[in-house]
Amino acid sequence: MDQTQPLRVWRMIGLVIMATLIFWGCSYYFIKWTANSYEQEAVAATSEATIHASKSVGNMIQGGLDSLDGIADSISEINYMDWDKTKKYLHHFDKKYNFIRISINSPDGKAYASDGTMFDVSDEVGFQKALQGISSISDPFLDKISNKEIITINSPLKFKGEVKGALSASRYTQDLYDALAVSFFKGHGYSQIIDQKGQVIIQSKNLEEDKSIDNIFESISIDSRNKKQLQIFKENITAKKSGVGIFWINGDSKMVGYSGIQGVEDWYILSVIPKDVIMAKASQMSQATFLLCVIMFVLLLIIFVNILLNKSKIRKQMERIAFEDELTHLSRTNKFVKDAQYLLKEKPNTKFAVLQFDIEQFKYINEIVGFHEGNSILIQVANSLTANTLDEDVIGRLGGDRFILFTSYDNKAELIIRIQVLTEQMSDYTFGNEEGFRLVINCGIYCIDDRQSDILTCIDRAGIACKSIKGGYKSSCTFFDEQLLLQIHEEQDIVRKMDAAMTNGEFIVYLQPKMDLRVNSFHGAEALVRWNDPQKGLISPAVFIPIFERNRFIVKLDLMVFKSVCIMLSKWIQEGIQPLPISVNISLITLYHNDFLLHLTNIINRYQVPARLIELELTESIVFQNLEFVRDILLELKRKGFSIAIDDFGTGYSSLNVLQYFPADVIKLDRAFLMSKSNDETGKIVIASMVKLARDLNMKVVAEGVETEAQIDFLKQIDCEIAQGYYFAKPMPVVEYESLIKST
Template structure:
């Protein structure tokens, strides 16, 4: 069924008519309910105030009875020959009852108190006289003569054999009686007040701030024909009545109840605002009923339009709003990017930033606290983003911003200020973790697609996260070239290994004493047709990241085993060859079995293969390294620590693992000629290693001076360009064929190149 279309004018007329009917009904209902409620509240006020008066009378009487029971004990011990016992008795009774202080006054003026205090003779005389006159006494609210706090004074007379001998009095805090004056039954909207018949206040729920109640009622308009003189006369005559009055537009009820004590009155007051609130509550319930019916009726007419609008909003929120932070999501950024960029005249920068180690926040404080941090980040970004700029939360703790850009200096200052505010406003409470953000910035300079700009900002962000201090990095074209080169290497590495483009080079290790070659280290070179030989530093780190190093290491090991087997067939000397292995092998249970399979395949003695592991690789997985080294030694392989001294863990590794040889890092020799401290460090390191009965190999020996010094320190073997550069396998074989070195250094140290 198709609903007929209603014109806007007809809808307005219909709406106004319905609203007028509802308003008239509510007004009439309000008038009726208000009258009923007013009468009902009067009844409740009377009942509540009468109950409060009865409770007040009862509590005063109870306290007087307590005093009278205490007075019996005091009278029985009269005369009080031992003041200390009387004082202790009063102190106990003070603690066990609701008294601030208890005191005894004798007819001759002696005073005994539950605690040391000073009272004026006038106060003592007044209490004694009033008590003995009537047998008991209850004062109006007055200041404690000792400390000035508000108290009530209540007393009873002390008698012995029918004659008065003194008075027992108590100081009582008014807080004991004030809860009775709150009119809690009236929703704490009203209160009661105890006054003398003259209108002077005695006690209230709050301390009265006026001198006479009747003075407050000057000029007010009472209900009916009641006047202020009539009110005074009724109170003086002890009448029990209720009256309403209006003062300054506010209407109140007053209920007057005479008390049984001192001709006092309890006056209970309740503003009619309470009544109006009750009436308003009922009226609103009725109004809700009327409006609900009206809304249901209108909803039947506009249901289709409403659902269509709601669906559109839901689709928009789902498509373009991040549900956690309320910010734009990545889809919205993509949708409005070109428009925003044009609005900035393309003088803009695209920024990607995220929170460093955000996972730590989730792990330590839970995902709820982590989500709160992200919400605060979005709030800070809103405060710092101009209308023509935009930002979005793309994924997890990753945010993308498009900001106005003029120059790097001012832009860095803006991002620095943003970082400061993020750290201040977004750090998790009760935590020592302060959030740290990194920015990757691409300065929009080319007309390229958004996703390419985003990739370049991501490259800058990766560099920023590696920095210790400057966490804001701008995109550099060299970054893109580096990534492209890494990708090209990854795309060709498999093919290069299959086609034999990787070659093993051997660098001799020479005896310092004789200069003769005692072994070699296998090094890998990549011969790319378009570029020639590629340095290991350009591809080894890439292979470490993608895991290809596992295959390459085993390829080098197999090449070394093949060469050793070939030298044996040719009758050449077989010297030990060191092979470097990546840290990834330590976590590979197949590592040692693969080595055995490859070495045994060519029938090579295991002692001809030396496994080189770097210091950092060992220390980062010390327990696993111990297990692997034990397995290698069981199979007859020797193990060397490479790059000794390059990190901070050398000594710890030395004490924990048993190596066959130690290779001093070449950085030991960097600038040592001009540094006498370096001489002592090297000498000490060599002496310590030799004391462990471990062979010492020095890397990076490039000058005669270095060679002389290292020989005198006791180093066993040298490896470096002074003795020989890394050689292709064919050239290395020619060295093996020679029984004596080709040349000798001038000092007698033999060289092999």
């Protein structure tokens, strides 16, 4: 017998024991690592689910608050003392915003609701806050009318800037339940709403939820193991911070995520998931590892490799979520920056530029066509951008209607040509099989000169360039330069002052007379606005009008001018003066405004001014954009008695073939068009033909910018009826115009 055999046996046994110990040690650390890893992923998932639920509830609540504030603002423009009309008006918004009822609450607490009911709200906290000028949402309570649980949204009701009561809207609590019904962790997780003191305000309908818990802080404090985490929990709630903690509640370990709800100061979303559900996968892995250890090391290794592959798959999915825009499948900002930096490094001798695109007035397009169709527009623009760029270009979406492109170029002229072709492709949009319309695409360009440039800074500068050309009616592009920064600062100064300027009456209406060339007498006037700034003096409309069109303040300005004109006409009528028609300019933004027609009707009715005395001027760039939509509005204006004028005719958009398509009464020849065409025989023939065509279509023609007697003679020769310009009179204050018409 070989005496060394027992030694080899013991050696093998020792090696097996050592290998087993090493394997068990590795397995132990592997199991522990796996459990920790899944717990961290669970923390991230819980935080994401909580924030998602918070945004869902917050968006619903904020949407209700914004809607009610908007209704309150619109009511302040009408005579809401006429209850029958106001009730119908409010009932319209019940259906539109899915409210149970909307009520106007007098200062003494009497509520008059859109469904015809009357009740007392004087003791309600939300009503008291509204009287103090604060919009708020109530805790759930039982509605005495419907006998169902509801919440109320409250908003101050102002008239001429002073709180005269409150506007309240009721909504079933079921809406909040629906918003909380986000399924996660296969239905084992649930969400609820608590207040700052931990009191449960809204419970979910999840069967896993412990309905006996009235205060989450009190339930957590019962177990001494929660003491440290509970203190952090309370501090974060007080500081309005989001977070995730693990607590022992009623003997079970649970992961709790929390986040504040935007729009409600004292409400927080709570997401609760049993930890055993979270760790179930890790527990199964531990058991599988134990069994595989008993069987054989190789099988355990295979399982381990599979786990790594699964984790890699999850990581790739998470990267796709983090780096890819969900709607358009373009790169998000962080992925765009990463890819752009890589190209900068890999191609040191190539010129690169960052381009930022946006869709002009996309918000209003969204309101007209709806969010679903708006998303279709974004997808089509993204597809056009992808299909018409170079293979190595980096394309991304910043959010909303803003897209970014990182591209190479040889020279700026070639780059501009490429952009023009690109925006032309992006501009075409068709509604299914129906006739489409042209989008206006703006593009800001930043050429990268410094290879060490921060890509985010380049994006910002391209955005500044893009913003500088917003407000136009044709697709356009421009390069960034330092002068744009100064322009942005000047624009910010104008925006900062505009509300105070409106309040202080710094916007002044001037009138420029029109002359009837046939009888050599005045034929009305055009209302023009001037800004008399206390520090800068008169600011040109060419400076502030484009800014106001971008930020929607133009709606207030247009209505202010319209109202001022109605006040003037009303005054002259009362004084026995036969007023001549006044033309008022209306911008595209105002035309798109939901309550545009309602505002105009209310104003003329309030001041008892016949609509025939007001001529609404729209630039031809508005008229020939989105033909069907504009035509429908113009027809409605005509039915109400207004005259319609196409302003700046001849500036480049004109189409004589479609002129007959619109219910216009007047076309106004642009000053630049008249100046350029009236100095040569061919140009005179063009103008004469346009005047004849307009007259054949029963339209009057107004020539703007008339400055010379030769122009007057020419206009009379071609039977142009009306002229306007410095030859007759400059724009003048209302007092001067009034004296002028009285003297004639």
